[in-house]
Amino acid sequence: MITLHATEATLAEGKVPLKVVWVRKGELTPQGQVLDAHLDGFLRRAMAEAGFKGEAGESLLLASSEGNFLLFGLDEDIRATGGRLAQMLSKLAFPEALVEALEAYPLAEGLLLGAYRFDRYKEKGEDKVLALHLSRARPEELERARKVAEGVFWARDLVNEPPNVLTPEALAEAALSLRALGLTVEVLDEEAIRALGMGAFLAVAQGSQNPPRFIHLRYAPEGARERLDLVGKGLTFDSGGYSLKPTESMATMKGDMAGGAAVLGALKGAALLGLPLEIRGYIAACENMVSGRAYRLGDVLKTFAGKTVEVMNTDAEGRLTLADALAYAERQGAKRILELSTLTGSAVVALGEEVAALFATEETWQKRVEEAARKAGEKVWPLPLEKAYREKLKSPVADMRNVGDRYGGAITAALFLAEFVTVPLVHLDIAGPAFAKKAHALGPEGGTGFGVRTVLEVAQGLTEVA
Numbered sequence: 001m002i003t004l005h006a007t008e009a010t011l012a013e014g015k016v017p018l019k020v021v022w023v024r025k026g027e028l029t030p031q032g033q034v035l036d037a038h039l040d041g042f043l044r045r046a047m048a049e050a051g052f053k054g055e056a057g058e059s060l061l062l063a064s065s066e067g068n069f070l071l072f073g074l075d076e077d078i079r080a081t082g083g084r085l086a087q088m089l090s091k092l093a094f095p096e097a098l099v100e101a102l103e104a105y106p107l108a109e110g111l112l113l114g115a116y117r118f119d120r121y122k123e124k125g126e127d128k129v130l131a132l133h134l135s136r137a138r139p140e141e142l143e144r145a146r147k148v149a150e151g152v153f154w155a156r157d158l159v160n161e162p163p164n165v166l167t168p169e170a171l172a173e174a175a176l177s178l179r180a181l182g183l184t185v186e187v188l189d190e191e192a193i194r195a196l197g198m199g200a201f202l203a204v205a206q207g208s209q210n211p212p213r214f215i216h217l218r219y220a221p222e223g224a225r226e227r228l229d230l231v232g233k234g235l236t237f238d239s240g241g242y243s244l245k246p247t248e249s250m251a252t253m254k255g256d257m258a259g260g261a262a263v264l265g266a267l268k269g270a271a272l273l274g275l276p277l278e279i280r281g282y283i284a285a286c287e288n289m290v291s292g293r294a295y296r297l298g299d300v301l302k303t304f305a306g307k308t309v310e311v312m313n314t315d316a317e318g319r320l321t322l323a324d325a326l327a328y329a330e331r332q333g334a335k336r337i338l339e340l341s342t343l344t345g346s347a348v349v350a351l352g353e354e355v356a357a358l359f360a361t362e363e364t365w366q367k368r369v370e371e372a373a374r375k376a377g378e379k380v381w382p383l384p385l386e387k388a389y390r391e392k393l394k395s396p397v398a399d400m401r402n403v404g405d406r407y408g409g410a411i412t413a414a415l416f417l418a419e420f421v422t423v424p425l426v427h428l429d430i431a432g433p434a435f436a437k438k439a440h441a442l443g444p445e446g447g448t449g450f451g452v453r454t455v456l457e458v459a460q461g462l463t464e465v466a
Contacts, residue, residue, distance in 0.1 A: 001127055001128065002086055002089075002112060002131075002132055003130070003131050004108055004132050005131060005133045005142070006133075006137040006138060006139040007098070007134065007135055007136075007137075008135075009133070010035075010135050010136070011034070011100060012034045012038045014098040014133065014135065016133060017067075017068060017095065018067075018070060018089075018092070018096065019067060019098045020069075020072055020089075020097055020100070021035065021043060021070065021071050021100075022073075022100055023053075023054025023073050024054060024073075024074040025054065027054070029074075029100060029102070031100040031135065035069075042062075042064055043071065046071075053073075054071065054072075054073040054074070056080075057073055057081070057441075058073040059071060068094070070089075070097070077377070077441075078102060078103045078107050079106045079107070079110035079113070079377045080441035081107070082108070082110025082111040082113075083113055083114025083441040083442040084114060086112070086113075086114035087115070087441075090130070095129070096130070096133065097132055098135060099133070101134040104134060104138065104141045104142070105144065106377065108145035109148060109377075111132060113149060113442040114442055116443045117444060118156065118157060118160040118444070118447075148269050148452070148453060151267075151269025151270075151452045152269075152452045153265075154261075154264065155262050155264060155451075155452050156446065156448065157447075158171070158265075159254070159257070159435065159446065159448075161254070163236055166254070166257075167210045167236055167287070168205075168212050168213045168285035168286050168287065169210065169211065170236075171236055171260065172213040172215055175217060178217060178267060182219070183218060183271060184217070184220070185218075186215075186216045186217075187213050189211065189213065190202070190211045190212055193212060196304060196328070198303070198328070199302040200320035200321065201214070201286065201320065201321045201325070203295040203299065203320065204235075204241075204288050204317040204320050204321050206293050206294065206295060207287075207291045207294025208286065208291070210236075210287050214283070214325075214328075215234070215281070215285060216281070217263075217280065217281040217282075218281075219279045219280075221277075221278075224276055224277045225276075226277040227277065227278040227279070227280070227334075228455075228459055228462055229279075229280045229281075229335070230267075230280065230337070230339070230455060231322060231340075232259035232261070232262055233257065233258075233283075233284075233321065233322055233340070233341035233343065234257045234259070234285035234286065235253075235285075235286065235287065235342075236254070236256070236257050236285060236286070237256065237288070238256040238287070238288045238317065238318075239253070239287075239289050240314065241288050241290055241295065241315060242290060242295075242297060242314045244290065244315075249345075252437075256318070256342050257283075258342050258434035258435065258450070259340035259341040259342060261447065262434075262449065262450065262451035262452050262455065263281040263282075265449055265451075265452040266452045266455035266459070269456050275459050275460065276463050277459060277462055280329070282325045283325070284321040284324060295311060295314060297312060297313065298312075299311045300397060300398045303324055304323070304324040304327045304328055304331075305323070305327035305420050307399045307400065307420070309323070309395075309398055309401070310397055310398040310401045311402055312402055313402065313403045316403045318341055319413050322339065322341060322343075322420075323420045326417060326421050326425070330421050334423055335423060336362075336423055336426075337424070337426070338458060339417065339426070339428065340451045340455075341427070341428070341430065341431075342430055342434050342435075343410070343429045343431055344413050344429055345409070345431060346408070346413070347410040347431050347432060350383065351432060355381050355432060356373075356428050356433055356450065357381060357382075357428070358373075358381060358383065358426060358427070358429075359382070359384075359385050359410075359414035359418075359427040359429070361421075361424055362424035364424070366382060366426060368461060369426045369428075369454065369458055371457075371461070372455075372457035372458040372460075375457045376453035376454045376457045377453065378433070378450060378451070378453055378454045379433065383410060385411065385414055385415060387415075389404065389412050389415060390415050392412050393412060393415065393416060400416065410429055430451055433448060434448060434450045435447060435448065
């Protein structure tokens with residue numbers, strides 16, 4: 001665990017067990033140069049003797065009569081540098097360290113995110129606490145980073161929970177905990193969902209013995225003049241249904257609710273930050289399982305919006321739950337919607353595992369989300385809503401099919417979602433970056449909390465134009 005503290009002390013002035021000295025392309029940063037002069041050139045001599053070039057993430061630990069020093073190579077991405085540094089410091093025995101702040105906010109965010117662990121199901125010893133003092137950082141920057149990180153951590157925790165623990169009911173219980181932060185949370189059970197006419201959502205849920213839950217959250221601080229509506233996919237486990245997934249694809253499907261987790265994490269972050277706008281969240285939570293009650297290929301479903309859908313693939317279930325959730329959000333008065341979902345493997349094929357696909361029905365809303373993602377350090381890339389591909393979704397027996405052919409699958413999925421709303425919609429297909437298959441600069445293997453930081457930047461931007 002890392003705690004962050006702002007200090008006016010420079011590297012030359014601070015009195016702590018360890019000082020972290022940044023190196024960029026073989027050169028010390030300004031505070032490092034002043035410290036090195038104070039040490040009569042000790043740092044530069046040590047670098048030369050060790051052949052230390054200060055490549056990104058490269059480190060060199062030094063000890064002298066003047067103290068301990070960790071030389072650390074800077075990456076162009078300051079968040080990634082912070083994450084790597086946090087992971088390095090966790091392996092050392094120092095209880096405190098002093099770091100030159102540089103770009104204080106993204107560095108602080110990286111330090112916190114990089115130190116994240118999910119080990120509640122492992123035997124472990126005493127948890128180490130490391131106090132990091134950031135030279136010349138403003139306390140409000142560190143406090144904001146801490147609150148944003150809390151939202152990301154919660155989203156990661158939810159994704160990392162095993163599916164026998166995080167059922168739809170358990171996800172709803174987690175959402176209810178946000179009442180402690182002043183949110184209004186309504187959870188609809190299966191009977192209430194049926195009464196609303198959410199036939200697509202219920203069809204996906206009906207194969208599981210764990211009942212579905214529809215979660216509606218509202219963060220509404222006094223005086224809010226803008227509103228943001230969020231929809232997140234909430235499949236707490238996806239077997240693929242009768243279109244059964246292979247083992248290697250099913251192994252990470254506890255994370256198929258990462259979009260819903262991002263919505264919850266963003267709402268928690270917004271409440272902690274006290275953002276002055278209304279935010280609503282909608283999550284259709286269920287499992288997609290195989291049983292005698294499960295929905296089938298060829299079934300025709302009636303959605304909340306009144307449109308009918310012919311099922312051609314039961315593993316294209318997320319778009320069915322989202323269709324009802326999106327239409328419900330618009331019925332609740334949404335002016336614009338940002339939707340996040342681990343929706344298609346096609347998005348991963350197109351953009352890899354680190355970039356989310358962005359689809360938008362309106363250019364202004366698209367640009368706002370793109371800019372927010374850039375500020376947040378989360379990678380997104382726009383793909384076209386090619387209207388000609390709508391032909392792939394035509395059905396001879398219903399208003400549409402739930403899938404097209406194998407080509408352009410991420411696009412046809414986005415086109416399907418766009419059929420259920422008339423207000424501006426941005427759909428983020430986060431199937432690639434939502435779950436890391438190996439450790440990375442900003443965290444370990446598992447849930448990444450992707451989307452939380454982007455949503456909070458979107459929300460912040462809306463407050464600035466309100």
